[in-house]
Amino acid sequence: MSKRIVGPEIEKLIQLLAKVPGLGPRSARRAALHLIKKKEQLLGPLTVAMGDALEKVRVCSRCGNIDTVDPCMICSDPRRDAATIILVEDVSDLWALERAGAMNAQFHVLGGTLSPLDGVGPDDLNIRGLVSRVAEGGVTEVIIAVNATVEGQTTAHYVTDQLADMNVKITRLAHGVPVGGELDYLDEGTLTAALRSRTAF
Amino acid sequence: MSKRIVGPEIEKLIQLLAKVPGLGPRSARRAALHLIKKKEQLLGPLTVAMGDALEKVRVCSRCGNIDTVDPCMICSDPRRDAATIILVEDVSDLWALERAGAMNAQFHVLGGTLSPLDGVGPDDLNIRGLVSRVAEGGVTEVIIAVNATVEGQTTAHYVTDQLADMNVKITRLAHGVPVGGELDYLDEGTLTAALRSRTAF
Structure with missing residues (x-):
């Protein structure tokens, strides 16, 4: 905000929220306001969840996945x-x-x-x-x-x-027409690949 | 996620992020992943900023504005x-x-x-x-x-x-044509109001 009309804590919150993918400067303001209004229902639980993630989430040393255990749940799944x-x-x-x-x-x-x-x-x-x-x-x-x-x-x-x-x-992975996709909207490369890899009907 | 492939902490984080205005279930996953990857630069500072907001932000008892002081910065500004x-x-x-x-x-x-x-x-x-x-x-x-x-x-x-x-x-507030707006895209009510409240050129 050009003029200082909110405390530095709120400004800081807006600035940081604006760096979250999917939020821009405008929606970060809206998000901050919503979080502040829903203190008990959203801001509190989200702060706790983020603190938990901060503390517990690590990169799996075996596969590079992200999880709260190392090796991750996928690597250690015997099935x-x-x-x-x-x-x-x-x-x-x-x-x-x-x-x-x-x-x-x-x-x-x-x-x-x-x-x-x-x-x-x-x-x-x-x-x-x-x-x-x-x-x-x-x-x-x-x-x-x-x-x-x-x-x-x-x-x-x-x-x-x-x-x-x-x-x-x-x-x-196979190249081809996405399921549910319309040919008209597909690029030439995909169509060529789909034709070359055609299968028996 | 239908199948449990991440720890409950990450799932909880995604669920709560999906409730932030501007983020949906899909972008919440992307946001969570980005936050976890940028632990030091973003997740940490944002958690602190949210904790600060949680603790300090209050509603101004005089005007209903949101700020970290009561009365708010606007109410207490002598200028x-x-x-x-x-x-x-x-x-x-x-x-x-x-x-x-x-x-x-x-x-x-x-x-x-x-x-x-x-x-x-x-x-x-x-x-x-x-x-x-x-x-x-x-x-x-x-x-x-x-x-x-x-x-x-x-x-x-x-x-x-x-x-x-x-x-x-x-x-x-006056009704009228938004600055930079094109007449073609405006509704009849706005155009009528703008004509009625016309001013000398």
């Missing part, structure tokens, strides 16, 4: 197929695949993509961890589920090279 | 014109008018509008506080700046009745 590792860029991708619930496999979170321009090299990603998990034995397939972007595909090629000499099958 | 009170529905309206910075007046926050269907009567709003502020003397004008909705205008009429016997000028 999961330990022979298959799904490789993702980010924890949000892991969550998305888990919501789909299509496979009961293990995961490995890279923590980004190779990006020489931004100074992100192989050592900045969790690639060595993947290689040593495969080297331990017991893994028969690595499913590369990085984003279908240039950076994602570059990273996929690099990882594939690192695993080349190991006795493990490397697969990747 | 403000104490003879003019701008009546608003909500603290967010007060902030909006202060951002415009057009008047250096006092404020009075009603805390809503009369709404018999929702069970909001005159005693649920901060109307008595306004009447007693005017009765104290020294106030020459009350500017009614409630929203231009049916509920807002009903409330405005009620407040005007309460102040009718007092020696105070009651005014309201």
Whole structure:
């Protein structure tokens, strides 16, 4: 706010809320006001939950997932197929695949993509961890589920090279028409891929 | 999340973030992940700021504004014109008018509008506080700046009745074309009001 009409505590709260993805300067003001009005129902519990997260959440030393235990609930779940590792860029991708619930496999979170321009090299990603998990034995397939972007595909090629000499099958997600998608709105690359990978009806 | 893949602390955080205006279930997940990744830079400071707000923010007993001091910074500012009170529905309206910075007046926050269907009567709003502020003397004008909705205008009429016997000028915000607005996109009511209140060029 240009003129100082609220105490510094409220201004600080608004400034910090504006940094949360999904909130901008305008909605941060609205959010702050709502939180202050709902002190008991929302501001209090949210403060406690954030304090809990701050204290307890850690990165899984095995797969790079985020959880309150290490190894994370997925890594330590004996009902999961330990022979298959799904490789993702980010924890949000892991969550998305888990919501789909299509496979009961293990995961490995890279923590980004190779990006020489931004100074992100192989050592900045969790690639060595993947290689040593495969080297331990017991893994028969690595499913590369990085984003279908240039950076994602570059990273996929690099990882594939690192695993080349190991006795493990490397697969990747299929390209094609999204379920429920309309052809008219799809790009040429997706349509070409969908045609090339056509299946018997 | 349908399947339990994160600790209850993270799930709780996502659930509570989803209740913040501007965030939904999907963006709450993204926000939670971002907060956890930026522990030192964002989650920590935001938790502290929310704890501060929880502890220190109170409603001004004089005008209904929200601040960390009571009376609030606006009420206790001697440079403000104490003879003019701008009546608003909500603290967010007060902030909006202060951002415009057009008047250096006092404020009075009603805390809503009369709404018999929702069970909001005159005693649920901060109307008595306004009447007693005017009765104290020294106030020459009350500017009614409630929203231009049916509920807002009903409330405005009620407040005007309460102040009718007092020696105070009651005014309201002008209706007209928003600055920068295109006529083509405006409703008939606004255009009619703008024509009726036309001014010399």
